[in-house]
Amino acid sequence: MSKYLIVGLGNIGEEYKHTRHNIGFDIVDNLSQKLDISFSSDRLADVAEAKYKGRQLTLIKPTTYMNLSGKAVLYWKNFLKLSVENILVVVDEIAFPLGQFKLHPKGSNGGHNGLKSIEESLQTIHYPRLRFGIGNHFPKGKQVEYVLGKWKEEEWKIVQEKIPLCSEAILCFVFEGIQNAMNKFNSLK
Numbered sequence: 637m638s639k640y641l642i643v644g645l646g647n648i649g650e651e652y653k654h655t656r657h658n659i660g661f662d663i664v665d666n667l668s669q670k671l672d673i674s675f676s677s678d679r680l681a682d683v684a685e686a687k688y689k690g691r692q693l694t695l696i697k698p699t700t701y702m703n704l705s706g707k708a709v710l711y712w713k714n715f716l717k718l719s720v721e722n723i724l725v726v727v728d729e730i731a732f733p734l735g736q737f738k739l740h741p742k743g744s745n746g747g748h749n750g751l752k753s754i755e756e757s758l759q760t761i762h763y764p765r766l767r768f769g770i771g772n773h774f775p776k777g778k779q780v781e782y783v784l785g786k787w788k789e790e791e792w793k794i795v796q797e798k799i800p801l802c803s804e805a806i807l808c809f810v811f812e813g814i815q816n817a818m819n820k821f822n823s824l825k
Contacts, residue, residue, distance in 0.1 A: 639692045639716055640810050641723045642667065643709055645750040647784075648699050656770040657702065657783045659795070660726040660750075663768065664695045667803040679715075680708035691810050705750040706757025713758070720763040724809055725754060726802070730783065732769025735794045737802055738822045739766050741814045764814050766802060 644664030645657075652658050668675060668684045671693065675682040681696040694716060698708035713723060721741075727750060732738070742762040745751035755761055771791075774782035787795055801824065808817040 637687070637690060637692050638810075639718055639722060640694070641709075641712055641716060641718055642693060642695045642806055642810075643705070643712075643723065643725045643754075644695070644697050645702060645705055645725060645727045646697060647702050648697075652784065654792070655784055655786055657728055659728045659768045659770060661697050662795075663726045663766070663799055663802045663806075664697060666799045667806055668695055670800075670803050670807075680711050683712075688807075689811065693810065702750040702753075704753055706753035706755070709754050710757040720758055720760060721814075723763050724806060725751070725763060725765040726806070727751060727765055727767055728770045728783065729767035730770055730772045730779070732767060732771075734769055734771040734791055735798045736769035737766060737798065737805070737824075739764065739805060739809060739814060739818045741818075764809065766805060766809075768798070768802065 642664055644660035646652060646661035647658060671686040671688055673684040673686045675684045680700055681698045684695045686693045694712065696708060696712055698705045700707050727748060731746065741764050744761060745755050805817055805821040808820055
C-alpha cells in the first residue's frame with residue numbers, strides 16, 4: 637500500500653486560527669473532513685490517518701510552530717519510512733494573488749520560514765508542495781502583521797471557495813502523481 641504524508645503548515649494556538657499563515661492547517665482540516673477522519677495529538681504534530689482507495693494517508697499539522705516545522709516533517713517521514721516524493725507540504729504564498737494555488741515538485745523556500753526549516757531538516761528542496769496565494773497587500777515593513785493577520789471578510793469568502801479545490805488537488809497528487817495534479821489544477825484561476 638502506497639503511503640503519503642500531507643503536511644499543513646501553520647502555527648498552533650487560538651490567536652493564529654484562520655490567519656493567512658495558517659492556510660495549510662485550514663486545507664488539511666478540510667481534507668480530513670472529506671476523508672471523515674479527525675486529528676489527535678501525537679509526536680510533534682496533530683495527526684489524522686486514513687486508508688483511502690488503496691492508499692494510506694497521514695495528515696499532520698506540526699505543533700512545533702512554523703519556524704520549526706522541519707522537525708515534525710522529518711520525524712514523520714522517518715517514522716512512516718517515506719521518500720520525499722510522497723510528502724506534500726501545504727503552505728501560504730505571498731507571491732501569488734489571493735486564492736491562486738499551484739503544485740510544484742520542488743522549489744526554493746522563497747523566504748518562508750516553515751519551508752526553510754523543512755529544507756534544512758530534509759536536506760533537500762526536492763519535495764512536493766502546494767502553495768496557496770494569500771496576496772501581498774501590506775505596507776512596507778508590515779509583512780509579519782499581514783501574514784499573521786486574520787482574513788478580511790471578502791477574502792475569507794474566496795478562501796473558503798478555494799479550500800475544497802485544494803483538497804481535490806491533494807487527492808489527485810496522491811492517486812495520479814504530481815505531474816497530473818499540476819496539469820489539472822495549476823491552470824485554474
